[in-house]
Amino acid sequence: xxxxxxxxxxxxxxxxxxxxxxxxxxxxxxxxxxxxxxxxxxxxxxxxxxxxxxxxxxxxxxxxxxxxxxxxxxxxxxxxxxxxxxxxxxxxxxxxxxxxxxxxxxxxxxxxxxxxxxxxxxxxxxxxxxxxxxxxxxxxxxxxxxxxxxxxxxxxxxxxxxxxxxxxxxxxxxxxxxxxxxxxxxxxxxxxxxxxxxxxxxxxxxxxxxxxxxxxxxxxxxxxxxxxxxxxxxxxxxxxxxxxxxxxxxxxxxxxxxxxxxxxxxxxxxxxxxxxxxxxxxxxxxxxxxxxxxxxxxxxxxxxxxxxxxxxxxxxxxxxxxxxxxxxxx
Numbered sequence: 178x179x180x181x182x183x184x185x186x187x188x189x190x191x192x193x194x195x196x197x198x199x200x201x202x203x204x205x206x207x208x209x210x211x212x213x214x215x216x217x218x219x220x221x222x223x224x225x226x227x228x229x230x231x232x233x234x235x236x237x238x239x240x241x242x243x244x245x246x247x248x249x250x251x252x253x254x255x256x257x258x259x260x261x262x263x264x265x266x267x268x269x270x271x272x273x274x275x276x277x278x279x280x281x282x283x284x285x286x287x288x289x290x291x292x293x294x295x296x297x298x299x300x301x302x303x304x305x306x307x308x309x310x311x312x313x314x315x316x317x318x319x320x321x322x323x324x325x326x327x328x329x330x331x332x333x334x335x336x337x338x339x340x341x342x343x344x345x346x347x348x349x350x351x352x353x354x355x356x357x358x359x360x361x362x363x364x365x366x367x368x369x370x371x372x373x374x375x376x377x378x379x380x381x382x383x384x385x386x387x388x389x390x391x392x393x394x395x396x397x398x399x400x401x402x403x404x405x406x407x408x409x410x411x412x413x414x415x416x417x418x419x420x421x422x423x424x425x426x427x428x429x430x431x432x433x434x435x436x437x438x439x440x441x442x443x444x445x446x447x448x449x450x451x452x453x454x455x456x457x458x459x460x461x462x463x464x465x466x467x468x469x470x471x472x473x474x475x476x477x478x479x480x481x482x483x484x485x486x487x488x489x490x491x492x493x494x495x496x497x498x499x500x501x502x503x504x505x506x507x
Contacts, residue, residue, distance in 0.1 A: 179203045187214050193475060194281055199288045208297055211261075211283045212254035219383045220253040221246060222493050223352050226379055227360025229500050230372045236365035241315060245360050248308035249327075255302040256331045262294065263335040269401050316363050323359040327351070345406040348387050353380030371438065378429045379496065381422045382489035388419050389481035393464060416460045419485060423456065426492060430499075440507050443499040449491050459484050 180203055186192050187209035224246035231237045265284045283289040309324045330351050338344050357376030362368050391405040392415040399408050407415035430446050433439045468477040476483050
């Protein structure tokens with residue numbers, strides 16, 4: 178039976194389910210949960226930003242944009258599925274590892290066997306490839322190169338990039354110039370360094386979320402031999418890096434307005450500024466051993482990543498609204 182309410186829940190968070198609850202779900206709900214659909218909004222926003230920038234120069238096309246946004250979201254979902262599969266096969270996610278604690282891991286929790294998992298993965302990756310192939314047929318030039326670059330990160334983010342401190346820089350590159358700049362290129366037929374630089378304001382958001390998650394599970398990763406950038410830098414430096422990236426998002430928006438690239442409406446992001454001291458205060462101290470009494474039980478043991486995720490949702494919404502208004506009004 179179709180459970181639209183569960184679809185919404187899966188898009189909002191990473192629900193924890195028992196075996197009996199899982200069996201009652203429809204295939205779409207299972208797919209949304211398995212591929213961690215709650216984080217796909219960041220990919221949708223990247224494609225939306227690239228589309229807006231193409232609109233500004235009179236180069237927007239609905240068919241190309243829809244194929245781009247869906248292709249990127251299915252590619253992201255493929256990466257999430259491969260991430261879980263690779264870490265499961267390498268033994269990283271076994272023995273109640275961090276990943277198992279904050280959401281469903283369909284393989285480690287025994288909700289899917291490998292055959293079922295590969296069916297979901299094959300359909301997801303197949304849709305991404307079909308959409309990418311169609312876009313290549315519509316746009317020559319860099320489109321194939323961008324698709325191949327995306328495929329590289331989908332296949333190799335989990336290993337070896339994440340294992341050697343390159344996962345975080347990869348996310349900044351992928352959610353910035355590759356997704357936003359690539360979406361613009363597919364629509365406009367030309368590369369824009371202005372769009373690529375603008376994309377970094379947005380890309381810093383997903384990077385803070387990943388940095389926060391890897392800081393949350395720093396000790397667990399270190400024990401498993403997964404040398405993420407927070408493991409290499411150490412917990413204190415990792416927290417400072419996230420604070421610097423959070424501040425950089427606001428500074429870059431102000432710089433874009435000061436340089437005349439955007440009007441004052443981009444400063445709508447400053448509405449979120451009063452929440453920044455409280456967020457900085459979270460990152461000033463190590464993660465608590467136990468969640469505060471009012472902390473959502475279903476979110477723990479995520480701490481830094483959960484706070485960064487909430488900020489990214491708010492900041493990105495205001496940033497995108499500012500770009501939309503600037504496009505419509507000026």
